[in-house]
Structures are given as structure tokens and as C-alpha cells.
Amino acid sequence: MNIEQHRALAGRIERSLTRCGPADYEMKIEAAMLAGTHRLNAALHLAGVTRSDADVFHTYLLTVNEYRRLSVAAPTLVAALTEIEDLRPPFVRGNHPGGEQAAERALALLAQLRAGAAGGIHQ
Amino acid sequence: MNTGAHVEKIVKLEALRARLDPLDDFEMWFWAGMTAGTHALNAALHHAGVTSDDDMFATQPGVYLVPRADGSLEPAFRPLGDVLHVGRPRVDGPVPEDITAMMRDMEKIEHHRDPCLREGVAATPAIVAECDAALGRCLQRLSDRLAREIR
Numbered sequence: 001m002n003i004e005q006h007r008a009l010a011g012r013i014e015r016s017l018t019r020c021g022p023a024d025y026e027m028k029i030e031a032a033m034l035a036g037t038h039r040l041n042a043a044l045h046l047a048g049v050t051r052s053d054a055d056v057f058h059t060y061l062l063t064v065n066e067y068r069r070l071s072v073a074a075p076t077l078v079a080a081l082t083e084i085e086d087l088r089p090p091f092v093r094g095n096h097p098g099g100e101q102a103a104e105r106a107l108a109l110l111a112q113l114r115a116g117a118a119g120g121i122h123q
Numbered sequence: 124m125n126t127g128a129h130v131e132k133i134v135k136l137e138a139l140r141a142r143l144d145p146l147d148d149f150e151m152w153f154w155a156g157m158t159a160g161t162h163a164l165n166a167a168l169h170h171a172g173v174t175s176d177d178d179m180f181a182t183q184p185g186v187y188l189v190p191r192a193d194g195s196l197e198p199a200f201r202p203l204g205d206v207l208h209v210g211r212p213r214v215d216g217p218v219p220e221d222i223t224a225m226m227r228d229m230e231k232i233e234h235h236r237d238p239c240l241r242e243g244v245a246a247t248p249a250i251v252a253e254c255d256a257a258l259g260r261c262l263q264r265l266s267d268r269l270a271r272e273i274r
Contacts, residue, residue, distance in 0.1 A: 001243045009243075027154065094124055095124060096190065096196065097194075
């Protein structure tokens with residue numbers, strides 16, 4: 001997907017987040033993951049680090065080599081998305097205590113991704 | 124995760140889905156439905172005794188976060204408990220027909236996941252209708268299975 005497509009989809013997902021209440025922590029985390037991934041892809045494409053036909057889906061599906069390469073290019077953004085992804089097993093798939101706090105953390109990380117992507121890749 | 128906990132997740136996700144517009148909020152509407160359906164599939168597999176309902180949370184096929192006594196989580200290899208998605212991992216061994224039908228419905232939903240969420244294909248009323256119908260059948264099959272136990 002191209003930069004504008006990523007931005008548009010991220011914006012739609014972030015708008016839908018306003019429909020979520022405190023109890024909807026599962027979808028807050030998932031939406032942060034989905035929108036955050038689009039924000040990261042837009043930033044990587046803008047910087048010429050990845051092409052529009054080579055999007056990141058999940059950081060944990062990247063090869064180790066590619067994960068390291070992208071972490072050099074955009075360390076804060078890659079780390080933020082990785083942390084969001086790590087919230088999914090205990091709180092979305094599972095019922096570990098602390099889901100609402102985890103969702104707030106996911107949204108804060110999404111804000112980092114949004115700001116970082118807007119400000120350029122060396123964040 | 125046990126069947127009751129999966130059902131609690133489904134109730135929450137369905138309540139959120141009801142507040143979303145299927146087209147204007149398609150991405151979250153779709154993802155909430157897919158997540159609810161996966162919880163339903165896991166609940167049915169546990170109920171049938173096909174997979175373990177141990178208190179552990181799937182990270183990748185074969186690896187689970189296991190709660191420790193101090194409340195922390197430890198990654199560990201475990202036999203099949205919750206699946207991540209239908210087919211991930213594949214469930215070996217005999218699966219009851221009603222659950223096989225649930226898997227087919229989930230595959231219909233998942234078919235739209237990457238095109239619409241990650242590849243820029245615009246959602247249409249037809250896609251919404253197909254996903255909604257498939258999820259409805261999936262959740263009804265779980266409800267029927269759990270009701271049979273109560274009778």
C-alpha cells in the first residue's frame with residue numbers, strides 16, 4: 001500500500017477508537033496494533049526504507065535480519081509497535097488482569113507512532 | 124483459557140460491534156467480529172475436549188504465556204490450547220462436525236482480512252453481509268453446543 005493509503009486506513013481506525021469505552025480494552029489494543037502498523041509502514045515508505053509492495057504486517061513475522069534493519073532505520077517506532085503487539089496475548093487473547101491499563105499503554109504507543117511517522121523516521 | 128472466559132470476551136466484542144457502523148467503522152467492526160469468532164472457535168474446541176483450556180495465552184503456535192504464582196507471565200512450550208486463528212496452528216485429530224462448520228465460517232471471514240485491512244481493498248455491503256452471516260452462524264453453533272450440555 002502507498003503512503004496515503006496507509007495514512008487513510010490509520011485515520012479510519014483511530015476515528016473508530018472513539019467509539020470504544022474503558023471496558024473495550026481488547027479492541028483498543030488491536031486498533032493500536034492495526035493503526036500503528038499503518039503508521040510505521042507510511043514512515044518507512046516515506047523514508048525509502050521499504051517499498052509500497054513490501055509492507056510490515058507484524059514485526060514478529062519479519063525475518064530477524066529485516067527486523068534488525070528496520071530497527072536501525074526507525075528504532076523508536078519499531079519498538080513501539082513491538083510493545084503493542086506484545087500486549088495482545090495476555091489481554092486480547094487472554095484474560096490476564098490489567099487489560100484497561102494495557103489499553104491505555106497501547107494508545108500512548110500509538111500516539112508515539114503517529115507523531116513519529118509525521119515527524120520523520122529518525123525518531 | 125476456559126470456555127466461560129472465551130464467552131465473556133465474545134459478549135464484550137459483540138456489544139462493541141453493535142455500536143459500530145459496519146462500513147464507516149469497517150476495520151474495527153471486522154476485527155472485533157474476527158476476534159469474537161476465534162474466541163468462539165476456541166471455546167468450542169475446549170468444550171469438545173479437542174484442545175486444552177489451561178490458563179495460558181497463545182503467542183505463536185506452540186508457545187504460550189503461562190501465569191506464575193507471583194502474577195507474572197512466562198513464555199513456555201505447551202500442547203495445543205487456544206489457536207491464534209483458524210488454521211494457525213492446524214488442529215490435528217478428529218474435530219466434531221459442528222466445529223468443522225465453525226472453522227469454515229471463520230475461513231470465510233479471514234478471507235477478507237488482509238485484502239481489506241492491509242492491502243487497500245475497500246469494504247462493500249456484500250463483504251459486510253458475508254462476514255456478518257458467517258459470524259452469526261459461528262456464534263450460533265457455539266451457543267447450540269453449550270446449550271446441549273445444559274439440557
